[in-house]
Each structure stands twice: as structure tokens, then as C-alpha cells.
Amino acid sequence: MTETAAAPLLEVSDLRVEFGNPRHGDVASVLNGVSYQVSAGETLAVLGESGSGKSVTAQTVMGILDTPPGRITGGSVRFKGEELLGADPERRRLLRGESMAMIFQDALSALNPVYTVGAQIAEQFRFRRGMSRKDAMVKAAELLDLVKIPNAAQRVREYPHQFSGGMRQRAMIAMSLALDPELLIADEPTTALDVTVQAQIMELLDELCRERTMGMILITHDLGVVAEVADRIAVMYAGRIVEEADAASLYAHPAHPYTRGLMASVPRLDGGGGQLDPIPGLPPSLSAIPPGCPFHPRCAHAEDRCRSELPSLRALDDPDATGDDHRAACHFAERFVGASPEEVLTP
Template identity: 55%
Template sequence: MLLRVRDLEVEFNTSKGVATAVNGMDFDVNRGQALGILGESGSGKSVTARAIMGILDMPPAHIPRGQILLEGEDLLTITPKRHRQLVGSRVSMVFQDALTALNPVHPVGRQIGELYRVHRGYSRRDARAAAIKMMAKVQIPAAASRVNDYPHQFSGGMRQRIVIAMALALDPVLLIADEPTTALDVTVQAQILELLKEQQVERNMGLILITHDISVVKEVTDQVAVMYAGRVIEHGPTADVLARPGHPYSRGLAASIAGEELKGQKLPAIPGTPPDLLHLPQGCSFANRCSFATEKCLQEIPGLEQIDTARHSACFHTSEVMAHANA
């Protein structure tokens, strides 16, 4: 197993109380597998990614329990020195805002080359050559002539390619992409997603794609974990979850995909808003937005239960939800 996350909990201490941003997170990623973590803003997706990378601000963040096993090593308990050896080389991350992820006062080639110098001991000349090669790999035209350009001299799509080049430079076994197509136009989005998938397959990497865009998950991933209010509420093969959801929230997300049959109509929307993480309801966090909810849902929290050989859902009414999908 490449990555195994078990019972991960992340809390934030605020002036108003403790907010549990991630609550009992479980998932696995194998080499060559692409996992999508899907959910609305505030569901805990990016916090999960930052916990894996060890870049949460602590405090106010706190991880009271859980395991993050990368090739058997727990990233939460290893020494800081070993953590620095693994993060950036074995596991790396593509951030959603390329402009802030890059240093504006250094040429992009120097920023990529620095990875080779620090982690591989390359000379300046060799690091520059490796940077050019990596820029070409992510399809930046005339890489050799642009290696000394600064981030502001690139378009948004090209900057994102630079960030991807930095993330891939040290041949990681696991790549985390956090909303990698945010603020890019549709054509560039498609190019970036195609590049990520191409590199994942070519390198046989594990890929975690974090997004609120269900069409992106459909395009790129093999497996999907749907998050709501800090918890995974459904997990399984992407095609199965989107075609026949087992949770009302997943059903609402799947119904929002624009299709030919909805041409000229308003897209279905999930009513209401996610709960306040400082004041989570007693029962299911989705109950007040759910058309299937009963009194039991308001009183008890459903566990993530297996619903077939490859899928899990946290809902008391999974059979009804799935039957409705077939109706």
C-alpha cells in the first residue's frame, strides 16, 4: 500500500471553540491509482492534504489522533529530519494558486533547480539543465529560453505547469493536487488535467485530486471519497458512485452535472448550507438538507458501512437512495 490514512482527526482551536475540520478520515491510495476527494468548500479536503504534507499551522491546528502511513512510515510520528527527506521527494503537492506558490523574485528555473540542489546535491549547471528538462516535460514551449523568466512573465496556465514541474521534479511516488485548475479557463483546465493524468500514468504514481468540481473527478480519477462536514460520507469507484450514488449528498452532486437532457433547464441544487463546524448537529450532519431524512437521522450519526464489494456509504437510507437512482 502506497498511502494509508486511518482515523485521521484534525482540530482547530479558535476564539469561539474547537472546530473539527477532519473527523475520522480513512482512505487508501495505491501506485498507479487516482483518488478524488470531492466536496463543498469547508468540507475538510484541503486540510486533509495539508495534514499529509505536514504543513498545517500548528497551532491553531492540532491532530489528536490518526495515522498517515506512506509506504509503511507514519508521517505523524517520524522525526522532523525524516519528514523533510520524504516530503518533497516521495510525496509532493500542487497548490491551487500558482502565483502565490511561486517566489516572484526568483526565475522559475532557479526555483525548480533548487530542488535538485537541496535534495540531490546537483551543481548549479546540472540543476539548471534538469530544470529545463522538467519544464519541457510539462510542455512549456521553448523551455531553454524561458528558464530565466520570472513567474509574472508566464500566463496562468503556464504558471500552473511550472508548479507541476516543481512537484514532479524529484519523481515522487505520490502527488497531491489541490484544486489545480482553479481560476483557469475551460480549455486550459482540460490541458492541465490531461497533463496530470498523463504524468500519473507514465510514472505509475499515486494521485490525490482535491476538488469541488464533480466533472473533474469524473474525468481523472478511478476512486472517489466524498466529504461532508469533515467526514467521508461515501467512498468507491468513481464511475459507480456517480452513476448510482449511495448517499443523498453524493446523489445531489451527481445530479448537478450538466448534461444534454438538462439543456434549457436549471441545474438541480442541494438546498441549504453546510453546518457550522463549531456547532455540529447531534445526528447526521446532512440531515437538515436531506429529503430522505427521518427522526433517526436527527438523533444518530450513521457510520461508513460497506454497501457492496468496493463501496461504502454513511447513510441510514442507502438502499432507498440507490433505488431512487434506478427509478
């Protein structure tokens, strides 16, 4: 884990986003006060299921959230101390690619099918660095080589459909690295890939981040992927961070019942565990988030307090955590933080 005392690379605080039209009364509160920080060289994993708001957070940070239907209703996003929300759109455009870049789940639709892969990478060098077409193509080939695409010099001339799924994701990574960003947001980068290719891509991303002391926000739903590369993990549920900790303590002592439920839902490769112990019910509709703790209707440990009072994200006394790093938004987090994930706690 990289400790940086200075201002963090990215600081998101109390971010709130709504979708829909309030006049029609169908407002979905997608983000309800999300805060996190990423330092240079650090990998923060944002873990959550669909609808938890993990991708919307990333899109808001990048400034590519569609508004409407989205609407940022509060909070701040600071990049190296500079406030981005409400900043000049031109300034934000300059920052994108130059300082922060993003890679997406579906690399096939993120690449334009009518241009060669090389031309799409070279474009950034030509228009933002003023390079000649020839020099830009040379740089593009270098980047493809960097992301370990064999025969990079030839493959720059190929079209996206001639690349396999893993290669396309590599090309996307190459494209995002072109202008040397300090922050990389990877939105489910390996979800569409096969497991053997996924492992290659995650290793590549991890390596690149370390070499370039680049900060990374890894958005995923896969608990395995997270465990392999993340320094810190933030677990999201219904537009809130419900638990945040360094990777080791989160897996050793999950303190939020939702995190514990997720871990119990994953079938294990070693065949242990027997019957899975899934979380009952469904995530709440974002236009009708229950009062109190949003997880209480699915929580086996819920008490009256959980139904009325929203728990705040607070630091826990976890002996293994580095600093006061382990935080959870549960009234009774102390009950869980001491127990290993397998221990079945009776309500």
C-alpha cells in the same frame, strides 16, 4: 484501475483535526475520522465543497498543516507502512518533495516572484541532489519540457510573471515532479484556470501519473473534472467521508443523498434537467455539527434515526462496483444505491 495487493502507498485512518482554542470554547471539528487509501498509480479524487475538510486532510498528510490553529487529535497517516504523525520533523521534511509532493490552486502565489522559474526548480536539484548550478538548470529545462512548456531551454530564465496562468501551473507541476515523488497531492490544481487550459492540465497530470505509476490525490469541487480522471472518488461533507466508490459506480449509483444532491445541482451542458434541484440550506458550522448524521438538516429523506445516530461508512451491495468498493455513510443507502442519479426519490 490499478489493483495492488501489497501495502497501499498511503493509508490515512480515522484522522481527526480540530481548529481553534478549546479554552475559549470555539473549537471547530474540521476532520472527524477520515480514512482513505491510495495505491501506486491510482488517482483518488477527494470531492467536497468549501469547509468539507478536503484540503485540511491533504495538508495533514503532507505535514504542512499550521499548528496552531490546527490540532491533530487522533488517527494515523502511513506512507508505505511508515507512520508519519508524530514522526521526526526532519524525516518528514526529507519525505516532502522526495516521496510526496503537492501542487496548489494558486500557482502565482506559490512561485516566488523574485527568482526565475528555472532557478526555483533547479534549487531542489542543487540542495537535495548536490548538483552544480549548471547541471541543475539543464535538469530544470528538461522538466519544463516534460510538462510541455514550449522553448523550455529559453523559458527557464523567465520570471513567474512572464508565464501565463496555465504555464505557471505547468511549472508548479514540473517543480513537484523534480525529485520523482511517489505520491502527488493536487489541491484544486485547475480551479483558477480557464476551461480550455484546465483540460490541458488535467490531461497532463493524468498522463504523468500513468507514465510514472505515481499515486495522486486530486482535491476538487468540480464533478466534471473528477469524472474525467479519477479511479476512485471519496465525497467529503463536514469533515467526514460520506461516500466512497470507484468512479463509474459513484456516478451510476450515487448512494448518499448529499452526493445525489450535488449531482442534481450541476447545470448540464446539454440543457437537460430544467429547473435545478439544489440542496436546501447551508453546510453546518464546524463548531456546531448537528448530532446524528451531519447532513440530516438538509436531507429530504431524514428520519428520527438520522437525527440521533451517526451513520458509519459501510460497504454496500452494488452489483456494478468492483469488489466491496462502494461504501456510504447513510442509514438508508440501500434505498438509493439502486437508483440512477436522475430518478427523483420521494421521501
